[in-house]
Amino acid sequence: MHVVSSQTRFSIRRLTHVPHGNSEDYYMRILLNIQKGCMSFTDLRTVDGVVYNSFQETCYALGLLQDDNEFVDAVLEASTWASGNYLQNLFVVLVISNNISRPKLVWQQYYQQLSVDLLYSHRISTLNPDIQLSDDQLLIMTLSKVEMMLQANGRSLREFNDKTFLYRALTAAIRIKGEIVLNVASSGIASLLLPKSRTAHSRFKIPLELHEDSVCSIKQGSPLAKLICKAKLIIWDEAPMLNKICYEALDKSFKDILRSSSSYNEDLPFGGKVVVLGGDFRQILPVIPMGSRQDIVQATINSSYLWLSCNVITLSQNMHLTVGVLESDSIEIKQFAQWLLRIGDGLKGDSIDGESEVNIPEEILIKDNVDGFDNIIRFVYPDILTNVQQ
Incomplete structure (x- = not known):
């Protein structure tokens, strides 16, 4: 950016090109050409006294971006004759071509149309014509299929999601200091929403078949063990979904790995390593085959001995x-x-x-x-x- 200034004027002569795929940087560049007299990023995101959360929202408030209605109408019209697979491909093409300004809002309006044939395909693949899937299961299957299509084109759903602002802020604040943050999630879909994230089972080698004496398959002195020792913070999203035995297995493994570390504390959970467990107990709890309500409650993380050492922090603003x-x-x-x-x-x-x-x-x-x-x-x-x- 080239700036010319004097005692009487201040002007921007040239702004470096920013591709549309750079998201917030792209929208900030638009605002720099429109908003006048701004002295801070907050000023840049302010329209008629209202401070918006992102540069993209500010662009919409100023009427600088299209409303995507033409794309919603196109998909809804195609849904009257096209298959779900066709609609999934159409959505992916619109996304990777950067034609949609707000992919998330377009997705929310017609994701049900994208999943119309997934139940039929699942019945064929499982040889079970009577199997039923819940709305949440269909949503996850649709997201998974769209994600595979996007990844085949070098893109990902994580580029378009903002449910995870708090985790991203924590991650950025620590990584900007040169420290290491490990982001994991209980499910594959949730792991797509965090920067450089993986499922907890994949990252920490948690066994699929668990019992009370289970431990993670992490060897002392291995590259993964050294990475865990160096990590400043571990963020685990959708924590209430997994059985408490997962966390207890990780606790035992961490205490073994960190035993030779200067930060080791045998009296603290996970050997003193700071772990943020995020999630909502109103959502999906651990699945216990043929289990009663009591069995499910007993399997949740807040029934573990680890919960006594947890500091519960609740978000207070919607x-x-x-x-x-x-x-x-x-x-x-x-x-x-x-x-x-x-x-x-x-x-x-x-x-x-x-x-x-x-x-x-x-x-x-x-x-x-x-x-x-x-x-x-x-x-x-x-x-x-x-x-x-x-």
């Missing part, structure tokens, strides 16, 4: 609900977020024969009347009239 919200509405948004959490914790509603009935607050209901449809449109797209006029 970023999905508060992005771009005025301060005057923040209290109402916070109350709504707490209401959602109480439903997730099973604390909302009266229990009737094992079932709970949740009463929806009157103020968030849209009444069934003549203007009901228009009310929904105005609620979901509050600025639609302004945008049409512009």
Whole structure:
């Protein structure tokens, strides 16, 4: 970037080219040509007093990017006659050609169409015409297939995901100091969402068949053992999914590996190595074949002896609900977020024969009347009239 300045003016004469694939750098370059008088990155991401989380969101707020509706319509139209495999290839082509501005939003709108023939294919491959798959299983299978197609073209789903801001921030903060961070996840799909991540079983050689005396297949003095000794932090995503025996096996192996390390502490979990276990116990818990509710609860990480040494930190701000919200509405948004959490914790509603009935607050209901449809449109797209006029 070439800059010309004097006592009376300040201008940017030339900006180095940034390819579209460089994501945030690309959108920052766009903003540098548009936003005036900015003195910081925060100023660059501010539009009409609202600070956006990314340069890409700021570009959308300024109307500098297309809305991708033409691509959504194209896929939905093709879904009336094309196979799921065709639609998967179409999505991948749109992604790798950089035609879609927000692949994640396009994916959310029609990923169900991409999975239409996966159940049939799975029944054929397993020779079981009666097998059924849940929505989550179909989603994972669709993601896996799209990921394989993307990797064949040198791309990956991890380029388009932002659910993992906290882990990325921790990773970047430590790696920028020259330290080592090992990112792992309990499932293959979750591992795609973290930078340079692998599944925990692959990284730490955790046995597939576990028992209480299991240990990881890591030899003392091996390259992997040396890497673990040097690691400053280990981040493990979707931790509640795995049986507590996995973590106990890792604990025993780490204590053996770190015994000769200066940071070793036999009284701490994992020999004193700092491990961040992330996840939500409201989601998928360990799968216990033919197991009861008690068996599943007993197999979770918070039933392990390791849990006594864990420091539980809870995220307190719902970023999905508060992005771009005025301060005057923040209290109402916070109350709504707490209401959602109480439903997730099973604390909302009266229990009737094992079932709970949740009463929806009157103020968030849209009444069934003549203007009901228009009310929904105005609620979901509050600025639609302004945008049409512009």
